[in-house]
Amino acid sequence: xxxxxxxxxxxxxxxAPTVAKSMVEYIEHIxxxxxxxxxxxxxxxxxxxxxxxxxxxxxxxxxxxxxxxFTMNITQSINMILKxxxxxxxxxxxxxxxxxxxxxxxxxxxxxxxxxxxxQCDETGFLNPEIILKFIRPNTKLIIMSHASNVTGTxxxxxxxxxxxxxxxxxxxxxxxxxxxxxxxxxxxLNLSALAFTGHKGLLGPQGIGGFLISTEFANEIKxxxxxxxxxxxESEFQPSFLPDKxxxxxxxxxxxxxxxxxxxxxxNIGTEEIRNKEKELTNRFLNKVLNIxxxxxLGPKNVEFQTAVVSIDFxxxxxxxxxxxxxNQFGIMTRVGLHCAPLAHKTLGTFPKGTVRxxxxxxNTIEEVDYAADCIYKIANSQV
Ligand SMILES: Cc1ncc(COP(=O)(O)O)c(C=O)c1O
Numbered sequence: 001x002x003x004x005x006x007x008x009x010x011x012x013x014x015x016a017p018t019v020a021k022s023m024v025e026y027i028e029h030i031x032x033x034x035x036x037x038x039x040x041x042x043x044x045x046x047x048x049x050x051x052x053x054x055x056x057x058x059x060x061x062x063x064x065x066x067x068x069x070f071t072m073n074i075t076q077s078i079n080m081i082l083k084x085x086x087x088x089x090x091x092x093x094x095x096x097x098x099x100x101x102x103x104x105x106x107x108x109x110x111x112x113x114x115x116x117x118x119x120q121c122d123e124t125g126f127l128n129p130e131i132i133l134k135f136i137r138p139n140t141k142l143i144i145m146s147h148a149s150n151v152t153g154t155x156x157x158x159x160x161x162x163x164x165x166x167x168x169x170x171x172x173x174x175x176x177x178x179x180x181x182x183x184x185x186x187x188x189x190l191n192l193s194a195l196a197f198t199g200h201k202g203l204l205g206p207q208g209i210g211g212f213l214i215s216t217e218f219a220n221e222i223k224x225x226x227x228x229x230x231x232x233x234x235e236s237e238f239q240p241s242f243l244p245d246k247x248x249x250x251x252x253x254x255x256x257x258x259x260x261x262x263x264x265x266x267x268x269n270i271g272t273e274e275i276r277n278k279e280k281e282l283t284n285r286f287l288n289k290v291l292n293i294x295x296x297x298x299l300g301p302k303n304v305e306f307q308t309a310v311v312s313i314d315f316x317x318x319x320x321x322x323x324x325x326x327x328x329n330q331f332g333i334m335t336r337v338g339l340h341c342a343p344l345a346h347k348t349l350g351t352f353p354k355g356t357v358r359x360x361x362x363x364x365n366t367i368e369e370v371d372y373a374a375d376c377i378y379k380i381a382n383s384q385v
Contacts, residue, residue, distance in 0.1 A: 002289050016263040021262070022259055026254060033254070049070075052257050055268065060185050067244070074210045089140065092143055093135055097125045124152065124301045133164065141170065143170055146173065152341055157383055158208075181275065197210055203264065297313070311359045312357070313359065
């Protein structure tokens with residue numbers, strides 16, 4: 001059976017063409033640790049790791065590669081920022097479309113006296129930025145939110161939110177899981193304090209590599225959660241206070257960084273504009289087809305200008321899990337069903353607790369695949385399977 005991968009919001013597949021080759025090159029021909037050796041292998045690995053910090057700085061229009069910190073994924077980045085920064089009595093603002101990567105650490109911190117407000121988004125998942133003004137208090141320290149929803153693709157007006165954060169002197173942390181590599185993100189233009197990223201989605205890299213870019217001012221206020229060997233200041237009993245070492249204890253995922261390096265070069269070469277245009281074309285085609293199908297409810301903005309390549313569908317005549325099973329089993333179409341680690345988002349959309357079937361397109365999908373998926377949805381919704 002032919003297989004069509006429409007689960008790119010979970011992780012993109014395939015990866016950028018040169019990713020695997022770059023990882024194999026490191027494992028088979030380089031092999032050294034970074035910052036821990038005074039030999040060729042270590043220097044070669046170190047130069048690629050540094051170049052990857054430079055590439056990320058270029059992609060996100062950031063001024064200092066040394067303030068690019070590597071982690072395993074965006075969940076780890078967000079945990080390090082929230083748990084290293086917030087103290088009892090601090091107040092945080094999030095939106096009702098957040099992923100559990102934001103909600104769960106904050107819920108856990110709320111047991112230690114951190115307060116947070118969840119601002120209600122509309123039925124398409126969009127937050128009116130002006131609402132934020134009503135919720136900022138003297139103890140509000142941070143706004144953390146996703147750039148776009150992983151359930152509906154809804155893109156937030158982060159430019160305005162960044163302005164509000166600047167005016168009100170509140171740190172602004174962006175979860176770019178669904179937008180990095182696809183939408184333009186300019187660190188300073190958006191007034192970001194931290195930009196958390198994950199390598200395996202729109203950045204087209206491997207799993208197990210992520211990180212964050214951070215301003216000096218914000219980094220100075222964050223305690224490292226993990227301390228240990230950095231290859232620097234080994235004579236000191238204490239963790240170095242400079243970046244990126246402050247937050248990078250232990251051996252990095254160097255094969256992952258080699259893969260990410262190749263992926264970002266691929267993205268910079270093609271350009272985010274072309275990547276976004278292709279994804280818009282695919283999503284537009286899909287929306288035009290599925291919006292004409294009876295017995296399904298299409299969630300989200302339903303307009304490619306306001307969303308990424310993510311469309312959630314609620315089947316009316318058949319259980320969503322059954323529909324996702326049929327899509328995979330009968331037609332070879334891979335989607336993701338359920339709550340997508342975003343229960344708050346589904347509550348906002350009115351699809352909690354049953355969830356939706358999520359179709360998420362990527363750079364390597366084709367119009368023909370989109371048409372085929374829409375035809376299969378029609379058959380399932382109209383009991384023709
Ligand atoms: C908006 C959003 N935030 C956070 C995450 C977590 O990403 P990771 O599993 O790479 O840490 C995801 C992944 O689904 C996401 O879509």
